[in-house]
Amino acid sequence: MAPTQEHHLLSTEIVNRGIEPSGPDAGSITFSVRVRRRLPDFVQSVKLKYVKLGYHYLINHGIYLATVPVVLLLFGVEVKRFGREELWRTISDNTGGYDLLTVLALFVVFTFTLTLYILSRSRSIYLVDFACFKPVDDLKVTKEEFIGRKSGKFDEASLEFQKRILESSGIGDETYVPKSIMSPEKTATMREGRAEASMVIFGALDELFEKTGVRPKDIGILVVNCSIFNPTPSLSAMIINHYKMRGNILSFNLGGMGCSAGVIAVDLARDMLHANPSNLAVVVSTEMVAYNWYPGRDRGMLIPNCFFRMGCSTLLMSNRRRDYRRGKYRLEHIVRTHKGADDSSFRSIYQEEDAQKFKGLKISKDLMEIGGDAIKTNITTLSPLVLPFSEQFFFFSTLIKRYFSGTGKSSHLTPPVQQISQFAPSSATKPYIPDYRLAFEHFCINAASKAALNELQRNLGLSDMNMEASRATLHRFGNMSSSSIWYELAYLEAKGRVKRGDRVWQLGFGSGFKCNSTVWKSIRTIEPPAGGNPWLDCIDRYPVEDLS
Structure with a gap:
């Protein structure tokens, strides 16, 4: 019997059917192979591309959510270094390396990112x-x-x-x-x-x-x-x-x-x-x-x-x-x-x-x-x-x-009879x-x-x-x-x-x-x-x- 490709993890059972009574094989011992089909063990053959696809979903849904806190943190750290009066004095006097344009640019980036996140976020269903x-x-x-x-x-x-x-x-x-x-x-x-x-x-x-x-x-x-x-x-x-x-x-x-x-x-x-x-x-x-x-x-x-x-x-x-x-x-x-x-x-x-x-x-x-x-x-x-x-x-x-x-x-699929060894203990x-x-x-x-x-x-x-x-x-x-x-x-x-x-x-x-x-x-x-x-x-x- 020519080998056929089957999914791995199919259990097999060889059954003695006795003596063939007639036909070209009369007088010979005959066997049948029963294949008990079951779901494959999921974790035995996990493909990395599907794991990657799952993380792709996760990143796509969370990228803006992760960006907003980062921008907010950077903006907060810079602003927190100064009191209210000192901040405006620094901006107006152009001292300490800060000017109005720098602060406004950072504020625009934060506002843009927050707006993008809000607009891209779907309503709850x-x-x-x-x-x-x-x-x-x-x-x-x-x-x-x-x-x-x-x-x-x-x-x-x-x-x-x-x-x-x-x-x-x-x-x-x-x-x-x-x-x-x-x-x-x-x-x-x-x-x-x-x-x-x-x-x-x-x-x-x-x-x-x-x-x-x-x-x-x-x-x-x-x-x-x-x-x-x-x-x-x-x-x-x-x-x-x-x-x-x-x-x-x-x-x-x-x-x-x-x-x-x-x-x-x-x-x-x-x-x-x-x-x-x-x-x-x-x-x-x-x-x-x-x-x-x-x-x-x-x-x-x-x-x-x-x-x-x-x-x-x-x-x-x-x-x-x-x-x-x-x-x-x-x-x-x-x-x-x-x-x-x-x-x-x-x-x-x-x-x-x-x-x-x-x-x-x-x-x-x-x-x-x-x-x-x-x-x-x-x-x-x-x-x-x-x-x-x-x-x-x-x-x-x-x-x-x-x-x-x-x-x-991944390996090539093998005929059921050749897969019995796969169930043996392995290190x-x-x-x-x-x-x-x-x-x-x-x-x-x-x-x-x-x-x-x-x-x-x-x-x-x-x-x-x-x-x-x-x-x-x-x-x-x-x-x-x-x-x-x-x-x-x-x-x-x-x-x-x-x-x-x-x-x-x-x-x-x-x-x-x-x-x-x-x-x-x-x-x-x-x-x-x-x-x-x-x-x-x-x-x-x-x-x-x-x-x-």
């Missing part, structure tokens, strides 16, 4: 509040019911495959799906898509407007993201029509951008708020389950059926200074990573038709490795912006030491794993699957409590695509864990392949809500012990 849609109990479905035997859309082999996936998925028995997927009728229709969209989007928006007291006509910016279902007129137009929003609203509709599109929508809303002062923006993140339902037999396309469930999140963002008092969070950082230039990343999650002409999402077998590379790049870029100096010092010094010793340099410099718990108090990691959450916990050195919101969301609501990270934040609020000054890291990843991070800082202590939270009826049952 506040998250006033957010809402997560909770469907009615009639749409609840157990794992056994979800397999959908009564719909007649799957053969026995497909049903057994979905059953095995669900057993290890980390999804519980109270998730929500549209009723149409249980019927023998076709679900991927415009009518079903619009009906589901109206239910989840209007339900979430009604709750948001009720919680914030904002009128729909007060909204100046609207951003909607839904990856698969993109009708004409758009979903953003549907919202404007339903709520009779004003005619000069700036509306945007993001399609085909996968599970990380929620962060992209926040980024777009932030840019629009920077360009339009004293404004309000609403971001809607959702996905249509029925429209994306796959009724065929291709196993790579059956996997999304097992994980995706109904959900929608809406949030109100503001750049008005008066909203600081009632806002919950301030936006600190957004870092986006896109690996779409690589063909394997581009096709890792790919919408296409199977041999029977059924449309669905094709999941690549290499998704874990491809996703791990994108996540590693994003985290490496984000780290200089959020880690304390002590962690950056240890991480960076160890990285440089590994680089010059040869253990940290090389061990990588320093930064403690991200020093940078963030709370973690909202996209609840894609149980396996993905376990691997991220292992790579980032997080505790079970750090992963609790993600695992609870996957168990209670399933994978709701781009809105999942907001159900996780709602979980933390329902538990009463968000205190003033706490930093929240939201990490989303999906097709493209993309990985995006958002960092929020809590403006005030968030008290457990009395209503308007999807967890209120079940928060006491979590965490569930067997979720990890």
Whole structure:
């Protein structure tokens, strides 16, 4: 068998399959090699260019902030040498080497630098509040019911495959799906898509407007993201029509951008708020389950059926200074990573038709490795912006030491069987794993699957409590695509864990392949809500012990 290139850190297992009964190899012992794919160890192969990119972000955002104190200090030192009367006498008498022109020039430099900093500094962006849609109990479905035997859309082999996936998925028995997927009728229709969209989007928006007291006509910016279902007129137009929003609203509709599109929508809303002062923006993140339902037999396309469930999140963002008092969070950082230039990343999650002409999402077998590379790049870029100096010092010094010793340099990828020796103990410099718990108090990691959450916990050195919101969301609501990270934040609020000054890291990843991070800082202590939270009826049952 010709060697194939694979990502490093793939564990292998050689299995004796016995004697070949027939064919050209009859009578010979046969073996198979199983490759257990997992996320790569991030710190084992960190690329310096992404560390450099992170510090580039840091310098660009802080250069004026660092310049102003320096100029102010120099100006203050020069002026402080003289009393008020002595200063003016020195200027008027031209003694001591000072004249009016020198002082004025220094004052002009200071004023110019301060003005440049003020003009270049962006207005703070506040998250006033957010809402997560909770469907009615009639749409609840157990794992056994979800397999959908009564719909007649799957053969026995497909049903057994979905059953095995669900057993290890980390999804519980109270998730929500549209009723149409249980019927023998076709679900991927415009009518079903619009009906589901109206239910989840209007339900979430009604709750948001009720919680914030904002009128729909007060909204100046609207951003909607839904990856698969993109009708004409758009979903953003549907919202404007339903709520009779004003005619000069700036509306945007993001399609085909996968599970990380929620962060992209926040980024777009932030840019629009920077360009339009004293404004309000609403971001809607959702996905249509029925429209994306796959009724065929291709196993790579059956996997999304097992994980995706109904959900929608809406949030109100503001750049008005008066909203600081009632806002919950301030936006600190957004870092986006896109690996779409690589063909394997581009096709890792790919919408296409199977041999029977059924449309669905094709999941690549290499998704874990491809996703791990994108996540590693994003985290490496984000780290200089959020880690304390002590962690950056240890991480960076160890990285440089590994680089010059040869253990940290990039090497050619090798076949899995040849990589077993890489797991042997080595005297090389061990990588320093930064403690991200020093940078963030709370973690909202996209609840894609149980396996993905376990691997991220292992790579980032997080505790079970750090992963609790993600695992609870996957168990209670399933994978709701781009809105999942907001159900996780709602979980933390329902538990009463968000205190003033706490930093929240939201990490989303999906097709493209993309990985995006958002960092929020809590403006005030968030008290457990009395209503308007999807967890209120079940928060006491979590965490569930067997979720990890």
